[in-house]
Amino acid sequence: MPLNQENILIVDDDIKILELLTRRLKEFNYHVFKAISVREALFILKDTPMDLLITDIQMPEVDGIQLLKYANERYPKMPKLVVTGYPSVDGALEVLKSGAMDYLTKPFTKAELKIAVEKALEQGRKHQASIVSVPSRAKNQQFNEMVGDSTTFNQVLSIIDRVKDNRATVLIQGESGTGKELVARSIHYSGKYGKGPFIAVNCGAIPDNLQEAELFGYTKGAFTGADQDRNGFFQAASGGTLFLDEIGTACLDVQTKLLRALQEKEITKVGSRTLEKVDLRIVAATNMDLLEEIKKKNFREDLYYRLTVVEIKVPPLRKRKSDIPLLVDRFLQKYGMEYRDRLLRIDSEALKILERYPWPGNIRELENVVQRAVIMADGSIGIKDLPDFLKYEIDFPEEEFIPLKDMEKKYIKRVLLYTNGNKSKAAEILQISRKTLRDKLD
Ligand SMILES: Nc1ncnc2c1ncn2[C@@H]1O[C@H](COP(=O)(O)OP(=O)(O)OP(=O)(O)O)[C@@H](O)[C@H]1O
Ligand SMILES: [Mg+2]
Numbered sequence: 001m002p003l004n005q006e007n008i009l010i011v012d013d014d015i016k017i018l019e020l021l022t023r024r025l026k027e028f029n030y031h032v033f034k035a036i037s038v039r040e041a042l043f044i045l046k047d048t049p050m051d052l053l054i055t056d057i058q059m060p061e062v063d064g065i066q067l068l069k070y071a072n073e074r075y076p077k078m079p080k081l082v083v084t085g086y087p088s089v090d091g092a093l094e095v096l097k098s099g100a101m102d103y104l105t106k107p108f109t110k111a112e113l114k115i116a117v118e119k120a121l122e123q124g125r126k127h128q129a130s131i132v133s134v135p136s137r138a139k140n141q142q143f144n145e146m147v148g149d150s151t152t153f154n155q156v157l158s159i160i161d162r163v164k165d166n167r168a169t170v171l172i173q174g175e176s177g178t179g180k181e182l183v184a185r186s187i188h189y190s191g192k193y194g195k196g197p198f199i200a201v202n203c204g205a206i207p208d209n210l211q212e213a214e215l216f217g218y219t220k221g222a223f224t225g226a227d228q229d230r231n232g233f234f235q236a237a238s239g240g241t242l243f244l245d246e247i248g249t250a251c252l253d254v255q256t257k258l259l260r261a262l263q264e265k266e267i268t269k270v271g272s273r274t275l276e277k278v279d280l281r282i283v284a285a286t287n288m289d290l291l292e293e294i295k296k297k298n299f300r301e302d303l304y305y306r307l308t309v310v311e312i313k314v315p316p317l318r319k320r321k322s323d324i325p326l327l328v329d330r331f332l333q334k335y336g337m338e339y340r341d342r343l344l345r346i347d348s349e350a351l352k353i354l355e356r357y358p359w360p361g362n363i364r365e366l367e368n369v370v371q372r373a374v375i376m377a378d379g380s381i382g383i384k385d386l387p388d389f390l391k392y393e394i395d396f397p398e399e400e401f402i403p404l405k406d407m408e409k410k411y412i413k414r415v416l417l418y419t420n421g422n423k424s425k426a427a428e429i430l431q432i433s434r435k436t437l438r439d440k441l442d
């Protein structure tokens with residue numbers, strides 16, 4: 001059974017046909033959505049990208065032709081298949097004019113249905129391939145690149161799994177280098193909206209006075225230099241995900257507009273009064289303590305609550321040290337193949353040092369250290385290939401504080417261990433005289 005099921009939306013006011021089509025298409029392993037009216041179909045289309053639309057023509061209220069016209073405008077890439085009981089010449093003409101690729105007359109056999117659906121999907125795939133989906137496919141693999149097996153990391157994965165197929169706004173919090181952006185990409189590319197665009201915007205990198213125009217777009221003449229209408233990131237991310245990185249640095253004006261966009265699902269370009277509907281998911285990330293920023297009046301409380309429909313706290317690496325060997329393995333693979341054309345190993349002492357270090361720069365810092373070691377190493381990676389600051393790292397439990405005197409003792413022991421008991425060398429590293437060292441040892 002293929003894992004990547006395609007989404008098919010069936011629209012028919014006749015429940016029996018709807019059920020029959022659903023049953024058949026499920027047999028063929030497609031993922032089926034049903035709508036008994038055009039209204040309902042529009043509602044579903046708004047939230048779920050479809051690989052194929054199958055619709056009846058004759059329906060009360062709004063008919064299938066109208067739906068096809070709308071769908072051709074909004075979703076030109078989505079293939080459409082018409083199922084009709086009245087194959088009149090006029091009807092067929094209208095259907096062709098409205099852009100439907102094929103049609104099937106009732107009654108039809110199972111085989112006829114299968115062929116028509118496969119053909120339509122194939123057309124759709126060709127169309128997609130010639131347009132944009134190539135870069136997104138490549139990035140898609142990043143989800144599989146997320147490694148970790150600690151309990152805290154698995155909790156993150158399970159939230160990703162729960163939110164990936166809906167459009168709830170997500171706020172990702174975590175220290176620098178913990179993998180917030182990777183989490184955001186995973187939510188997007190692993191979920192139902194993964195075929196839409198993923199647009200990442202680093203709010204901290206845009207000067208305050210340009211943030212609004214960059215995000216929401218502007219109209220010609222809105223300000224000096226605005227010589228034409230321009231769409232912003234919101235429009236660019238339509239149908240997909242807008243990733244607002246470092247949201248804590250968004251200026252207050254923009255925060256107000258963001259709140260509106262989240263509440264009303266509408267935006268206005270700078271210089272315009274026209275409301276434009278936007279249809280996307282917002283994922284925001286921050287390494288700041290937003291509650292603290294709220295207290296300082298730097299961040300709007302109401303926006304905070306809008307953003308945290310779902311909250312993901314990415315734990316710092318020192319709180320999931322059991323992931324370190326897996327991560328090291330992954331980076332050895334990645335950089336071994338990249339720089340050395342083979343897989344390098346790491347010896348157990350070197351790995352122990354990596355496991356012990358508290359990694360204030362989190363996964364990014366670990367990745368850099370492994371990358372550097374791969375470049376330096378002659379054979380397998382040993383302590384000598386690690387940067388100096390790691391070699392002198394002292395092992396003491398997280399957030400357990402000890403008197404300075406004891407700390408000094410521990411540290412001196414550690415340095416002596418490193419120098420194999422050579423006191424002159426140890427004194428040199430500690431930048432104290434040999435006499436002082438001797439005194440301390442006594
Ligand atoms: N679970 C993971 N498995 C493998 N690699 C990871 C994982 N998490 C993060 N990384 C890698 O670590 C690096 C930092 O991740 P990312 O850029 O997502 O962090 P960040 O939290 O956005 O950092 P910053 O706050 O500095 O922007 C990236 O190279 C990413 O590929
Ligand atoms: Mg980041």
